Amino acid sequence: MDIFIKLSQFLLSLSLLIILHELGHFIPAKLFKTRVEKFYLFFDVKYSLLKKKIGETEYGIGWLPLGGYVKISGMIDESMDKEQMALPPKPWEFRSKPAWQRLIIMLGGVTVNFILAFIIYIGMAYAYGDTFVKNEDIKDGYLIENPAMLKAGFQTGDKIIAIDGKTVENFDNDMNMNIVMAKTVVIERNGTQKTIQIPNDFVDQLSKHEKGLLASVRMPFAVGKLTEDSPNTNLQQKDVILSLNGQQTKYFDEAQVVLEQNKLKTIPAKILRDQKEMTVNVKVDKDGKLGVYPSNLGMASLEKLGYYKISTKNYSLLESIPVGIEKGKDQLIGYGKQLKMIFNPETKAYKQVGGFKAIFDIFPSTWSWEVFWSITALLSIMLGVMNLLPIPALDGGHVMFLLYEIISGRKPSDKFLENAQMVGFVLLITLLLFANGNDIYKAIVGR
Incomplete structure (x- = not known):
């Protein structure tokens, strides 16, 4: 039953993100009178699970759950339809449209991803509000058990004051993620403040031990x-x-x-x-x-016993808007920092890149709409950022060539775009194999 609940959340979240991302391409394409031949959830390699043609577009569900796509006429994409590209351009084709229209079509998917994430965070602020423990109310410091934290110089009883110069106001899971990506953390120990330098390979050290909170509230x-x-x-x-x-x-x-x-x-x-x-x-x-x-007594019982004071804050719909936007902005910046760490060999964070199993594992085995929407919002940001990478075959690759065309006034040749698409496709397959290979490796060695 637990695996069914996790799988249901995983597929629902993935399907929602894929459909809305592809709608982001589909809608502007239609607005600019560009023909869309296919709209698919998952890939239909050789055959489809379901398909139905409505007007000029075939809508369907493929059998390979690695993403989804819209096939736009006259566009060099993963379909590599060279026969169509060999014919003279038609007015309804992507290649016949002005560069600015093509740019809007290509940016539509990631735009929807970012808007979706911000809408979810706004909705969560309105529906759930915030429940937290103020950092000032944690009198006896945090529980530090992770060996990587201890090796870095933290101790149980340390009170975390600031992370990379930013004062810690509340204890929440974001604080732990901020520690992972930090360069310096200021702590208070026995009334004296001390700055701890986070080692470059901190992420790699963390991966060698069981996952969990790096710093947590101390329990009776x-x-x-x-x-x-x-x-x-x-x-x-x-x-x-x-x-x-x-x-x-x-x-x-x-x-x-x-x-x-x-x-x-x-x-x-x-x-x-x-x-x-x-x-x-x-x-x-x-x-x-x-x-x-x-x-585990739970935070309500701990408050009753006098250990911690639980703070709650509810928001009106109007108040939820800036709160949700701020949350989305923080998550976007945070994910950007994670990518920077992954591409920095010194951090060895690339070892922790995961594939579909890693995404599957972050969903809980019990159903919680609050957790589901929180994960979906984060995945939407991740999908948007990843698609913006300037890699041919991704939206960012198309955007890169379109910006070159707009600035220089010269359009790259179809042959160049075909070759770039092939290079990008090989690179994507390599990254996909690496990420999912990491999942397999971790499953075998138990890390």
């Missing part, structure tokens, strides 16, 4: 289920351990240290049960464990 030791052989049957679910052996253990990481120091001992533990404090004796095993599974 709340008891979940007992293990089958637990020696501490006097503990109950939702008990919160306040101290061990007379030492305050406000957070789980502090409790771990005390337990490690008291292996194979019976020690007193002060616990909070049903809003009442009591003391019980607990047995620590040889591994420094109590024989219990920790429980």
